[in-house]
Amino acid sequence: MWEYTDKVRDHFLNPRNIGEIEDPDGVAEVGSIACGDALKLTFKLDEDKRIKDARFKTFGCASAIASASALTEILKGKTVEEAMAITNQDIADYLGGLPPEKMHCSVLGQEALEKAIENYRGVSHKKPDEEIVCVCFGVTDGEIERAIRQNHLTTIEEITNYTKAGGGCTNCHEKIQAIIDRIYGTKRPWEQPAARPKLSNIQKIRMIEETIEREIRPSLKHDGGDIDLVDVVGNRVLVATRGACATCQASQVTLKGFVEQKLKELVSPELVVEEVEP
């Protein structure tokens, strides 16, 4: 079950401004039934060019209905210029926040608002030079970029939560990553793992010996077993089993699951452990 705020629940159970204005000044329809949510927004201006009435119709989940209801409440009394400045975050804030996976409901509201204002101003909806990146949900590179910039998104998962892009077949993940990289530049120091110094062979063998001695052997001895390091060939660590390990059916599990994991973690992630006859 989703953790919805009381405000979301209230706007879902008692939605404000359902319906369609006849002869509206601005109208827009976004989303689609196939994608799981859709929103039709209409608004009417008064003599002072302020939004007198705004109404919605929504197909979607509780947070989609609540976001649309919130949007119409926010809009009332605003000039078109003021309305232009409303972001998806404003909608989410008005509702006391939305679960991360549901942020796309607020984005849908903002998209509807943008299109309705374009419709009022008589501007064409078509954004030239935008390419569909996510085929499953029909999301363009421009929409992804706007969501990244407005909401400071840094991961594919976040972008899926906000725009749905990448939430279907996942084939577009590389393209989405490329957009993230382009916007932030490929250098994102907070994501780079701390570089490991390159090891010489001597250093590597010494570290393997130390790790076996300090981290591995005590555990094995506890169970009456032991291993000997026979050789290191490139990244292959050749070991022989002793004591209880030598006769144990599960020694392969120990070698791969315990010894190799420890060496990968503490020495180098490329290492593989192989058992050889002593």
Next chain:
Amino acid sequence: MKTIYLDNNATTMVAAEVLDAMLPYFHDYYGNPSSMHSFGGQVAKELAQARQKVAALLGADPEEIIFTSCGTESDNTAILSALAVNPGKNHIITTRVEHPAIKVLCEHLAAKGYRVTELPVDSEGRLDIDEYEKSLTTDTAIVSIMWANNETGVIFPVEYAASLARERGILFHTDAVQAAGKIPVNTKESRIDMLSISGHKLHAPKGIGVLYVRKGTRFAPFLIGGHQEKGRRGGTENVPSIIGFGKACEIAWQNIETENTHVRSLRDRLESALLKAIPQSRINGHRQDRLPNTTNMSYEFVEGESILLLMDQYGICASSGSACTSGSLQPSHVLRAMGVPYTMAHGSVRFSLSVYNTAEEIDFVIDTLPPIIERLRHMSPYWSTGQDVCINSTGELNEKSQ
């Protein structure tokens, strides 16, 4: 507010008799059945009786029953065991509509290099048995086909499918988690080698499962440890839950007739009344080849999460295959595999009944749901222009629709 629980394919209430049977084994008889002293030993006797009762429900011998921690563990054990005892074979056959306990495991194995065939289903959720037969090869290590689908209740002909696998010397596993206790399951009369069931789907507690392994089937344990379950599943037995599971199987055995008369009639009453009262609604899954307790219905132009949350206001518990309820953005893999149009899949609701439901509860839902659908359709941008966007390629709309 009274809870009207129609989500029994998700989990069930622990039956009062089951709870009563379990309670002494927490505080009074807490001994370890493996112990030498009679305080523990007396528990081992009760455990053996519980094993007998579970075996009886499945038409099995007690030594063919391995207790596990859940249905998922049973499923994982079966597949991984089959691969371990067939080291030369690289092929797995399953279906597109399996529970994640099989489906995600097989995807994981495919990523590791196994070849996985996911058999398709038709628009009513049924398997193409010819397609299945053609997919059996000398390289096939295991077939895993569920007995009944958890979302639609559609029943697969696993006994026949198992005999085809047996003729070719291929191991056959079935996830019978939804079938057991609802329809007769008899391993003795079938060629099924391994079968999974789960306690909490039949009024036993959560955290207990069973893997049936036919005598003579080569087997490799999943949990390696103590000698419990004859070395086939390490770990001290979950005594209270096993006792409870035994009791629950005994009750399920007695109730199987009720399931197929009383529960079926309640389900049919719910289904036909809702189809009649709600225009543009339909049933997902074959009408006949179906569990008696399950109905999966779709209501066009409204979204499942909204339906569930509005029903929740009246204490009605059900599930949906809509994207929004799954936490992913795609509707249920089962409905997609059946080719249910997205417009219908998003508005799907599953009601799953139990012997504890009453006619009054069903009538309450029949009165409550239609206004909820109407309310949501009233705010749906597609409803007034409904007929235009209804792209229903495979579904049969009910005849009484507007």
